[in-house]
Structures are given as C-alpha cells and as structure tokens.
Amino acid sequence: MGLILSVQLAFSQSKNPGKAVISTPGAHCEICQKRIEGWVSRQYGVTSVKVDLKKKTTTVTWIPDRANIEDVKVYINNVGYDADNEEAEETAYFRLPKDCQTKNIQDTLPKRRRGE
Numbered sequence: 001m002g003l004i005l006s007v008q009l010a011f012s013q014s015k016n017p018g019k020a021v022i023s024t025p026g027a028h029c030e031i032c033q034k035r036i037e038g039w040v041s042r043q044y045g046v047t048s049v050k051v052d053l054k055k056k057t058t059t060v061t062w063i064p065d066r067a068n069i070e071d072v073k074v075y076i077n078n079v080g081y082d083a084d085n086e087e088a089e090e091t092a093y094f095r096l097p098k099d100c101q102t103k104n105i106q107d108t109l110p111k112r113r114r115g116e
Contacts, residue, residue, distance in 0.1 A: 017047055017061045020069050024058045026081045026088065026102050027051050035096070039079040046072065058083070 027036060033051040036058055040049045045066025050059045060072045076083035080092035080100070093101065 016064070018064045018068065019059070019061045020072065022058045022060060022073065022076065022083050023056065024051065024076060024081050024083060025056050026100070027053060027056055027058065028102060029053070029099065031097055032081070032100050035079055035100070036076060036081060040072065040075045043067070043071070043075045046075070 024036065027033060030053075033053055036051050037049045040046055040058070040060060045062045046060060047063060048059075048061045051057075052059070058076065062068070062072060073083040073086045077086050077089045078092055080088050080094075080096040082088050093103070
C-alpha cells in the first residue's frame with residue numbers, strides 16, 4: 001500500500017507544470033519573438049513558450065523536476081534578452097540583429113570598458 005501511495009504521489013506532482021510570466025522588455029518585433037520562442041522551447045524541461053510583443057512578456061511552462069524559473073531566465077538571457085531583473089548575456093546580446101539591439105550600447109558595457 002505504501003509503495004502504491006508514493007508512486008501515485010510522485011506521479012501527481014509531475015503533472016503540475018511550473019509556469020511564469022517573465023518580463024522581456026527587449027522583445028519588440030517578430031524576429032525577437034522567433035528567437036526567444038525557438039531557443040527557449042528547445043531547452044531541457046521546457047514545455048511551452050509564448051512571447052507577447054505588446055505586453056513585452058514571455059510566458060513559459062516547464063517540468064518542475066527538469067527546470068525551474070531561474071533556468072528559464074538564464075535561457076532567455078543566453079539568447080540575448082533581459083528576463084525580469086536578469087540582464088542578457090553580453091556576447092549573446094551583441095549577436096542579435098542590429099534592429100533587435102534596443103539598449104544604449106554604453107549602458108551594456110561593463111564599467112571598466114566604459115572608462116569609469
């Protein structure tokens with residue numbers, strides 16, 4: 001009886017996916033949308049990704065024992081976009097098409113490279 005109960009408990013927990021709406025302020029065009037959705041959807045544990053360009057948000061669902069909210073933010077950062085308060089990975093940002101680079105370049109450079 002105990003074994004059956006633990007198997008059912010574990011199975012029922014894995015049915016509830018993690019879900020978050022993440023601010024992605026740099027996503028402003030169809031290219032941005034395709035890059036985020038294409039990259040993040042291929043990451044381990046992610047089950048769905050939907051970018052809303054008007055709201056500048058990305059809704060992501062994932063399997064909790066395979067990914068978490070911090071992983072998802074890193075996936076978005078690694079494709080070159082800010083995710084909530086986490087900044088985009090610098091080299092990924094500069095690989096974005098020029099039209100998708102929305103930040104002031106001086107703001108993206110570390111202080112030591114700006115001469116501060």
